[in-house]
Amino acid sequence: xxxxxxxxxxxxxxxCAAQDGPAGAAxxxxxxxxxxxxxxxxxxxxxxxxxxxxxxVLLVPPGTAVSVPDESxxxxxxxxxxxxxxxxxxxxxxxxxxxSLAVEEHHLTVARHRALAAAAPRLRLTGLACAVExxxxxxxxxxxxxxxxxxxxxxxALGELLESILVGRTERHLALELDRRLVDHxxxxxxxxxxxxxxxxxGIPGHRPxxxxxxxxxxxxxxxxxxxxxxxxQVGRTFxxxxxxxxxxxxxxxxxxxxxxxxxxxxxxxAEYGAVDRASRQVLEAAGYADGLRTGVGHGVGLEIREDPRxxxxxxxxxxxxxxxxVEPGVHLPGRGGVRIDDTLVxxxxxxxxxxxxxxxxxxxxxx
Amino acid sequence: xxxxxxxxxxxxxxxCAAQDGPAGAAxxxxxxxxxxxxxxxxxxxxxxxxxxxxxxVLLVPPGTAVSVPDESxxxxxxxxxxxxxxxxxxxxxxxxxxxSLAVEEHHLTVARHRALAAAAPRLRLTGLACAVExxxxxxxxxxxxxxxxxxxxxxxALGELLESILVGRTERHLALELDRRLVDHxxxxxxxxxxxxxxxxxGIPGHRPxxxxxxxxxxxxxxxxxxxxxxxxQVGRTFxxxxxxxxxxxxxxxxxxxxxxxxxxxxxxxAEYGAVDRASRQVLEAAGYADGLRTGVGHGVGLEIREDPRxxxxxxxxxxxxxxxxVEPGVHLPGRGGVRIDDTLVxxxxxxxxxxxxxxxxxxxxxx
Numbered sequence: 001x002x003x004x005x006x007x008x009x010x011x012x013x014x015x016c017a018a019q020d021g022p023a024g025a026a027x028x029x030x031x032x033x034x035x036x037x038x039x040x041x042x043x044x045x046x047x048x049x050x051x052x053x054x055x056x057v058l059l060v061p062p063g064t065a066v067s068v069p070d071e072s073x074x075x076x077x078x079x080x081x082x083x084x085x086x087x088x089x090x091x092x093x094x095x096x097x098x099x100s101l102a103v104e105e106h107h108l109t110v111a112r113h114r115a116l117a118a119a120a121p122r123l124r125l126t127g128l129a130c131a132v133e134x135x136x137x138x139x140x141x142x143x144x145x146x147x148x149x150x151x152x153x154x155x156x157a158l159g160e161l162l163e164s165i166l167v168g169r170t171e172r173h174l175a176l177e178l179d180r181r182l183v184d185h186x187x188x189x190x191x192x193x194x195x196x197x198x199x200x201x202x203g204i205p206g207h208r209p210x211x212x213x214x215x216x217x218x219x220x221x222x223x224x225x226x227x228x229x230x231x232x233x234q235v236g237r238t239f240x241x242x243x244x245x246x247x248x249x250x251x252x253x254x255x256x257x258x259x260x261x262x263x264x265x266x267x268x269x270x271a272e273y274g275a276v277d278r279a280s281r282q283v284l285e286a287a288g289y290a291d292g293l294r295t296g297v298g299h300g301v302g303l304e305i306r307e308d309p310r311x312x313x314x315x316x317x318x319x320x321x322x323x324x325x326x327v328e329p330g331v332h333l334p335g336r337g338g339v340r341i342d343d344t345l346v347x348x349x350x351x352x353x354x355x356x357x358x359x360x361x362x363x364x365x366x367x368x
Numbered sequence: 369x370x371x372x373x374x375x376x377x378x379x380x381x382x383x384c385a386a387q388d389g390p391a392g393a394a395x396x397x398x399x400x401x402x403x404x405x406x407x408x409x410x411x412x413x414x415x416x417x418x419x420x421x422x423x424x425v426l427l428v429p430p431g432t433a434v435s436v437p438d439e440s441x442x443x444x445x446x447x448x449x450x451x452x453x454x455x456x457x458x459x460x461x462x463x464x465x466x467x468s469l470a471v472e473e474h475h476l477t478v479a480r481h482r483a484l485a486a487a488a489p490r491l492r493l494t495g496l497a498c499a500v501e502x503x504x505x506x507x508x509x510x511x512x513x514x515x516x517x518x519x520x521x522x523x524x525a526l527g528e529l530l531e532s533i534l535v536g537r538t539e540r541h542l543a544l545e546l547d548r549r550l551v552d553h554x555x556x557x558x559x560x561x562x563x564x565x566x567x568x569x570x571g572i573p574g575h576r577p578x579x580x581x582x583x584x585x586x587x588x589x590x591x592x593x594x595x596x597x598x599x600x601x602q603v604g605r606t607f608x609x610x611x612x613x614x615x616x617x618x619x620x621x622x623x624x625x626x627x628x629x630x631x632x633x634x635x636x637x638x639a640e641y642g643a644v645d646r647a648s649r650q651v652l653e654a655a656g657y658a659d660g661l662r663t664g665v666g667h668g669v670g671l672e673i674r675e676d677p678r679x680x681x682x683x684x685x686x687x688x689x690x691x692x693x694x695v696e697p698g699v700h701l702p703g704r705g706g707v708r709i710d711d712t713l714v715x716x717x718x719x720x721x722x723x724x725x726x727x728x729x730x731x732x733x734x735x736x
Contacts, residue, residue: 043574063662065572083682103478110473110481176548183540204433206411294431 004142005070008135009037013050015131016102025051025098026128027089027116030107032303033132034058035230039069040077047085051096059085059092086112087119094120102128133308138322143231143302144346147324150187150228151344151358154235157181158224158361166241166368167216171196171209174222182226191225191232192305202238203330203338205294216242219249219337220368221330225305225344232305234326235359236342240367248336253365256331256339259283260363263297263311263327267347267355273315280329281313289331298326301344323347324358372510373438376503377405381418383499384470393419393466394496395457395484398475400671401500402426403598407437408445415453419464427453427460454480455487462488470496501676506690511599511670512714515692518555518596519712519726522603525549526592526729534609534736535584539564539577542590550594559593559600560673570606571698571706573662584610587617587705588736589698593673593712600673602694603727604710608735616704621733624699624707627651628731631665631679631695635715635723641683648697649681657699666694669712691715692726 016026028034028048035041037048044061051057055076060066062079080088086108093101101120103113105127117125139147160181161174175194182190197207202219214220223236238256240249263280280297284290296312301324309317311325319325325347330340341363346356384394396402396416403409405416412429419425423444428434430447448456454476461469469488471481473495485493507515528549529542543562550558565575570587582588591604606624608617631648648665652658664680669692677685679693687693693715698708709731714724 061663063573105478105482106480108478110471110476110478112474113478114473172551173548176544176551180541180544180548183544205431208411295429 002069002071004140005037005039006072009050009056011135012037012131016050016128020100020102020126023052023097023099024102024126025049025093025096025100026102027086027093028104028128028132029086030104030132032307033104033136035303036132036136038073040066040073041230042066045085047080047089049089049093051093051098053096057089057092059088061085084112084115087115090116090120090123094123098123100124100126102126104128104132106130130308136302137300137308138320139302139324139346140322144322144324146229146231147233147301147344147346148358150191150226150231150233151235151360153182153185153187153226153228154224154233155359155361156185157187157226158222158235158237161222162239162366162368166214166220168213170211170213171198171201172211174214175209178222178224182224185226187226187228188230189227191227191234195221195223197221198241200335200337203332203340205330205332205340214241217246218242219339221338221340223340223342230303231301232303233301233324233344233358234305234328234342235344235361236328236330236340237361237363238339238341238365240365242367244367245365250365252331252333253339255284255287255289256329256341257363259329260327260341260343263329264343264345264355264357267319267325267327267345269319269321269347269349271319273309273311273317273319274313276311276319276327277313277315280327284329284331293329298328300325319347321347321349370437370439372508373405373407374440377418377424379503380405380499384418384496388468388470388494391420391465391467392470392494393417393461393464393468394470395454395461396472396496396500397454398472398500400675401472401504403671404500404504406441408434408441409598410434413453415448415457417457417460419461419466421464425457425460427456429453452480452483455483458484458488458491462491466491468492468494470494472496472500474498498676504670505668505676506688507670507692507714508690512690512692514597514599515601515669515712515714516726518559518594518599518601519603519728521550521553521555521594521596522592522601523727523729524553525555525594526590526603526605529590530607530734530736534582534588536581538579538581539566539569540579542582543577546590546592550592553594555594555596556598557595559595559602563589563591565589566609566705568703568705571700571708573698573700573708582609585614586610587707589706589708591708591710598671599669600671601669601692601712601726602673602696602710603712603729604696604698604708605729605731606707606709606733608733610735612735613733618733620699620701621707623652623655623657624697624709625731627697628695628709628711631697632711632713632723632725635687635693635695635713637687637689637715637717639687641677641679641685641687642681644679644687644695645681645683648695652697652699661697666696668693687715689715689717
């Protein structure tokens with residue numbers, strides 16, 4: 001991955017030079033951005049300094065062990081002498097002759113920003129905006145391969161759960177079992193807290209597992225995803241437990257399935273973010289579930305499980321090829337339960353067969 | 369807990385009035401601080417506004433379900449109309465006639481601070497500093513009871529693991545099994561990522577579990593803690609696997625044990641933070657392990673697993689009674705392994721029997 005990281009940093013450096021001139025340095029503090037640019041994932045708060053000279057430096061809290069996959073950074077991972085990586089980086093930039101330092105204002109706290117200004121008073125602090133997040137939007141094939149593997153692990157873990165006996169077990173235990181199975185299949189761990197929701201809880205987005213036990217006739221909705229090489233995916237499915245589903249369950253399921261399909265089919269290069277959301281939302285609204293999609297139909301995935309783009313009504317922008325996103329509509333009927341169906345897909349041109357589905361667990365309504 | 373939260377907010381309000389006068393409002397955004405002041409733990413980024421008038425308001429992202437244990441806040445948990453709780457709170461404060469708003473500059477990002485200033489231009493933004501963190505330092509008996517219960521769950525989970533067969537199992541799987549056992553015993557989940565380290569990994573602080581398998585003769589060090597009612601504790605133990613320990617293992621263990629005991633015995637009201645660290649550090653240094661304690665011998669625990677006070681050389685301040693802290697020295701010999709011993713204790717006066725040990729799993733060197 002060494003070359004990849006070098007070229008990612010070169011791209012960011014170019015952008016900074018265009019903005020602040022040749023004496024401009026940049027400071028990256030958001031952990032996912034540091035990982036994207038270096039391959040390193042230090043345990044504590046770290047700071048990556050791109051200074052005018054070619055040697056980039058990653059400052060970490062003293063005593064932090066960091067594995068450095070990128071040869072170009074060997075010997076450039078240093079403990080921050082004052083204990084504060086961002087402050088140490090500002091001092092280093094000033095000593096290296098930088099005139100300005102572009103910082104991630106959406107990540108740096110007010111207090112730390114002030115400490116930076118005090119530590120390097122001659123340095124003009126500017127904003128890096130979301131430059132690295134924008135670079136992260138379109139994935140290369142190596143990143144997509146990591147997501148594809150993560151999805152395979154997730155499908156396997158979910159598939160095994162479906163073969164086990166569910167009635168009488170608690171949401172909490174089912175969630176822990178899914179986590180264990182993710183790791184069994186090679187995941188670094190869950191990419192986000194695994195959600196298992198039964199009965200009246202089913203269909204609540206982000207439901208935190210409780211001690212409620214699975215009962216015959218319940219809707220059971222699960223949402224999980226493996227993290228692999230730092231990349232996380234997301235799959236969500238809803239099942240009926242035990243007997244054949246009731247008529248209202250089939251009806252609700254078919255509706256959410258139709259909304260999810262409409263969203264998936266809208267995923268094409270050039271499609272507006274809001275249009276994907278609208279495609280799915282219209283199906284639910286036409287059936288009288290205007291409240292179904294509260295915050296948007298999906299979002300990007302990558303080194304963070306919820307990253308740009310946001311597929312919601314207010315989002316501005318158009319999809320590119322090679323952008324992985326979720327499509328995850330749902331409906332929850334208070335007191336009765338509900339349905340969610342989540343997939344992770346990669347946007348691909350129609351000529352290449354359209355969106356690539358990474359999470360291939362069946363979306364039939366299974367009675368378990 | 370309703371009265372507790374009301375009185376905690378009243379205390380903060382008094383402090384703000386003393387600083388910014390009667391027209392000063394305060395904005396709390398750090399999640400652990402919001403939970404401390406309200407009992408609420410919203411899933412997304414939230415904002416608690418204490419305005420000059422008596423009615424406090426908790427703003428949450430639209431679509432967030434929040435359980436409100438505090439009756440005084442019923443009806444005062446509102447969705448942020450613009451989608452940004454902190455910005456919505458600033459607008460609300462301005463409309464309520466506040467002249468100034470004290471914010472948590474160590475938590476608020478530069479970008480959000482600017483959005484606040486733009487949304488409520490007539491409001492003077494001041495700093496709340498770490499006022500809530502300071503309030504959280506000394507725990508009441510209800511908080512200590514939650515920690516005591518968390519410690520009991522943790523001891524039980526660890527005790528069960530010691531009775532099972534360990535040789536041949538991976539660090540990753542042992543960590544997952546500990547997580548499951550924590551939940552079995554009633555924990556909300558692990559308070560921090562469970563660490564299991566064998567062989568040459570043993571004794572590395574915060575070691576992330578790998579696929580290395582436990583072998584005969586290994587040191588095995590584990591570090592885990594239950595979260596219960598939001599409060600997390602920490603226990604760490606080191607064992608020898610299989611056979612009787614080797615001479616170097618016994619020697620290293622006895623040394624770390626002596627350093628840990630020295631730290632525990634220094635935990636008395638009025639003791640300086642640095643003195644607790646020094647008591648433990650001196651034992652290791654005298655044996656030639658000056659690098660043993662890199663970042664301090666321990667830290668406070670509560671709604672966060674790593675909170676004030678920091679028991680490290682540079683920390684200024686003195687221990688109070690009813691402050692729960694960890695004491696967790698360790699030594700790691702690269703390539704060979706090492707020993708860590710972590711306890712959670714509550715500082716108590718000598719007259720009450722001295723420090724109260726919450727994590728009571730034996731500290732004998734067991735051969736498993």
